[in-house]
Amino acid sequence: MASLVESFFSSETAPSNLDVSLATTREFIQFHLKENRLFCFITSGGTTAPLEKNTVRFVDNISKGTRGATSAEHFLNQGYAVIFLARRMSIQPFTRHLQLDEILDSLSDGTIHDNKVDFDLGPKGKKIFSMIEQYKKVKEHNLLLKVDFTSISDYLFLLRGISQLLSKCEKRAFFYLAAAVSDFFVPAAELSEHKIQSRDSTQLTLKLTPTPKLIPLLSKEWAPLSLLTTFKLETDPSLLILKAKRAFTDTGPNHRVVVANLLHETRRKVVLVLSHEKQHREIVNSLESGKEIEELIIKELAQIHHDYIAESN
Ligand code: PAZ
Numbered sequence: 001m002a003s004l005v006e007s008f009f010s011s012e013t014a015p016s017n018l019d020v021s022l023a024t025t026r027e028f029i030q031f032h033l034k035e036n037r038l039f040c041f042i043t044s045g046g047t048t049a050p051l052e053k054n055t056v057r058f059v060d061n062i063s064k065g066t067r068g069a070t071s072a073e074h075f076l077n078q079g080y081a082v083i084f085l086a087r088r089m090s091i092q093p094f095t096r097h098l099q100l101d102e103i104l105d106s107l108s109d110g111t112i113h114d115n116k117v118d119f120d121l122g123p124k125g126k127k128i129f130s131m132i133e134q135y136k137k138v139k140e141h142n143l144l145l146k147v148d149f150t151s152i153s154d155y156l157f158l159l160r161g162i163s164q165l166l167s168k169c170e171k172r173a174f175f176y177l178a179a180a181v182s183d184f185f186v187p188a189a190e191l192s193e194h195k196i197q198s199r200d201s202t203q204l205t206l207k208l209t210p211t212p213k214l215i216p217l218l219s220k221e222w223a224p225l226s227l228l229t230t231f232k233l234e235t236d237p238s239l240l241i242l243k244a245k246r247a248f249t250d251t252g253p254n255h256r257v258v259v260a261n262l263l264h265e266t267r268r269k270v271v272l273v274l275s276h277e278k279q280h281r282e283i284v285n286s287l288e289s290g291k292e293i294e295e296l297i298i299k300e301l302a303q304i305h306h307d308y309i310a311e312s313n
Contacts, residue, residue, distance in 0.1 A: 004212040008156065012188050015154035021147045022161045025083060028145045029165055032081040038305070039169050040080040041162060041226075043179035044068020045087025047152040049208065051186060056195045058151070059208070063180035065090030067231075067266065067294065071176060072144065074298035076134070080174070081143050083166075085158055087179070088148040094135045097128055152182045156214060163222040173226035174305045177215075178259075180233060184208035216250040227308045229257040229301060232273075237262060241280065244273040257304060259297065267293055272300060 032039065046063035048055075065086055072084050072093040084093065102124070110119030121128055138144050147162070149155040166173040187209055196204065219228050228251070232244045244260035258273045260280075270293065272281040281300065285293040 002217060005214060005217055008153075008212045009160070012153040012157075014157045015149065015151075017148070017154075018157055018161060021158060022165065025145060025147065025162050025165050028081070028083065028142070029169060031142065033169065033172075035081075037081045037172075038079065039083065039166060039173040040072075040075040040176055041083045041085070041166055041173060042068050042072050042075070042176045043085045043155070043159065044072075045090035046180040047087070047155045047182050048150055049152050049182040049185040050191065051206070052195055053188070053191045053193050054195065055151075059182065059184075059206075061180045061182065062263070063087070063090075065092070066096070067178045068176075069093045069096050070292050070294040071178065071298055073131075073134070074292075074294050075174075075176070075302075076138055076143055078298060078302045080302075081145075083145045083147065083162060085147045085149065085155070085162060085179070088150050092146070093144065094131060094138075097124075097131050152185045152211060153188070155179065155181065156211075159214065159218070160222060163218050163226075166226060167223040170225040171227065171309045173223065174301070175218075175223065175226055175228045176301070177228070177230045180231075181211065183211055185211050213250075215247070215255070216252075219251040219255045224252055224254060226254060227305050228255040229259060230255065232258050232260045233263060233266070234260070235263045241271065241273060244271070248275050256308065257301065269293075270297060272297075274304075 045065035046061040048058040069091040110117040244258040
């Protein structure tokens with residue numbers, strides 16, 4: 001397995017933002033280690049599997065980044081310094097509350113005088129202002145670092161680099177890997193250089209290679225003391241828990257939680273499958289609660305992280 005991973009990294013191309021992103025991440029970690037903070041490393045959104053080197057077409061998945069972006073805000077609320085590795089142009093913490101068409105509507109309903117517009121954001125206004133308050137604090141204390149990726153190989157290079165940097169935070173680092181990662185991709189050596197031409201054939205047959213499994217290596221070698229939470233998305237309810245439990249195969253004792261969810265109820269229900277408990281914990285959010293399900297998930301996970309830190313080594 002390790003050799004498959006090594007050959008992946010030696011044959012694929014590193015993303016152009018790798019060096020800068022790792023340098024910024026190193027500084028961010030050093031800064032918050034001095035402040036004695038806890039760290040949360042969130043991955044969010046879907047990775048693409050390009051079909052061409054000069055990419056016009058790619059295989060994608062359904063992840064929009066809502067889980068990751070929403071969770072980032074809740075981890076920040078719990079006092080964590082957050083490293084947010086997300087798909088470029090996916091849903092982002094804080095800006096997700098601002099619907100540009102709603103703002104434009106409010107602005108156009110406002111009154112203009114002296115180059116200023118008085119406008120009312122309506123019933124959502126109160127929520128937006130408290131979000132802006134939270135954002136101001138996050139900015140002031142430099143609590144959120146954003147790094148972006150597009151393709152599966154960008155993601156894996158950044159995941160490895162950031163994990164290795166976070167390993168020095170040991171138990172203080174919490175990994176929350178919510179990104180939907182392509183299980184298959186076209187290796188760089190097999191990619192067409194330019195846009196695949198439709199006139200060259202009547203059918204396009206894709207040959208995809210399984211993506212090497214990096215979580216065992218991450219768990220055992222790259223960040224062996226950090227607490228690891230991974231996600232499992234399924235569409236068949238009869239497979240969900242089975243596949244979530246299987247995710248613990250080959251990972252170390254720091255891989256404690258799999259958050260399992262079904263495609264059609266990701267916003268309403270998740271199951272926390274725990275490596276050290278026989279019982280699963282279901283988290284169900286009702287529409288009437290007025291809460292986001294991530295608030296409930298992060299409350300449980302932050303407690304699991306505190307218990308993990310408190311355990312003797
Ligand atoms: O990003 P999003 O909010 O649209 O979706 C979240 C999710 C379903 C991708 C996430 O909860 C998840 O299950 N991620 C892991 C997917 C996987 O099994 O690879």
